[in-house]
Amino acid sequence: MMYDQERAQQPQDERQDPATRRGPQRPRTGPARTPHEPAANGNDPDRTPGSALLPQGERDKLTLALQQALGSFVESPRQAVEEADSVFGESVTRVTETLAERHRVLRASWQDKGTEVQTEELRLALRQYRATTELLLHL
Numbered sequence: 001m002m003y004d005q006e007r008a009q010q011p012q013d014e015r016q017d018p019a020t021r022r023g024p025q026r027p028r029t030g031p032a033r034t035p036h037e038p039a040a041n042g043n044d045p046d047r048t049p050g051s052a053l054l055p056q057g058e059r060d061k062l063t064l065a066l067q068q069a070l071g072s073f074v075e076s077p078r079q080a081v082e083e084a085d086s087v088f089g090e091s092v093t094r095v096t097e098t099l100a101e102r103h104r105v106l107r108a109s110w111q112d113k114g115t116e117v118q119t120e121e122l123r124l125a126l127r128q129y130r131a132t133t134e135l136l137l138h139l
Contacts (some may be wrong), residue, residue, distance in 0.1 A: 053135065055097050062091050102132055 052059065074137035110125045112119050 053098050053139075054091075058094060062087055062094075065090075099132075099136065108134070 014069050054062075065087045066084060069080050069087060071080075072083070073080035106125060107129075110122055112122075
């Protein structure tokens, strides 16, 4: 209790906030990630740049349509929900088509070649399977 009495007798300006005792903090230099987003860095050979399921233009278009639906809720709640349902349906369709095409191309890269497939080709196919599956699982 002696510590608390001494501390209580100190002038207010001499008390230090525990956060300031540690000294200045350096800002984070890495990009912010969502809790479900895997950490990726430039040294990870299994991460492919631009590995999003849809091209940026399509994502922007769908995002804008969703924002418009959300913005119209106050004036027309039912219509807003119908529009959001439509955007969601279109998103599901586009992602499904994209995944089906990736699966077809990936399978063709190794399956149609029979026993002539080289180990390196199989390794690359396995990397792509892993990257695409992880991307899908982290949605």
